[in-house]
Amino acid sequence: MRRADRLFQIVQHLRGGRLTTAARLAEQLEVSERTIYRDIADLQSTGVPIDGEAGVGYIMREGFDLPPMMFTRDEIVALVAGARMVSAWGGIAMARAAQEALVKIETVLPDTARARLKSVEIRAPAHRMSAEEREKLDTLERACEDRLVTALAYTDAEGAATDRSIWPLGLWFWGGSWTVIGWCLKREDFRMFRIDRIGTMTPTGATFRPEKGKTLRDFYAQMIACGEVPKGFDFLGPGI
Structure with missing residues (x-):
């Protein structure tokens, strides 16, 4: 990977607003941590608003943006497939947003990439x-x-x-049905509820704050401890 491409990728990884370590960046970009430290120092010297330090992690302040990025052939396929799956299996607002996102992406692509976007034949009835x-x-x-x-x-x-x-914490798609993961106030424990089995659903007017032992990460840890998923399984996925 060219250094310019690597610098661009570092910026993209840090734009998510989450603290990211040099070790994780080095693993994703297949370089040494020392190289990441040098690259981040160079980016900071050019005015890119990256905060953090070695051994702790780095994060980019809000408000920084770059010109529209280019997409590879495989990235275009993934974007189209993902948008069509959300359109097919997501909520009404999600489906509309997925289609609008594709339209926005199409407007910034060069002609060859735009043609590729239109030719992807992956469907999700x-x-x-x-x-x-x-x-x-x-x-x-x-x-x-x-x-x-x-x-x-x-x-x-x-x-x-x-x-x-419940305290609704997250949504899981099982390739045909959705469940909501929540902290059940009646059972004082995590529960999963299939959306197609929910009759009525009403906000109570109350809100909740994350508490230790009752967060989505705690649920994931419980799943791993019970052997429901392999140890080391990354529920959040890389960079998400």
């Missing part, structure tokens, strides 16, 4: 997901972001009805 489920998905996504305590009328796999109030 959406015949199994109802409009009601899509609306619930959007509502739960906002509840996760805004930390809204939410009351659910739920029917489990055996047909038993129950009322629960």
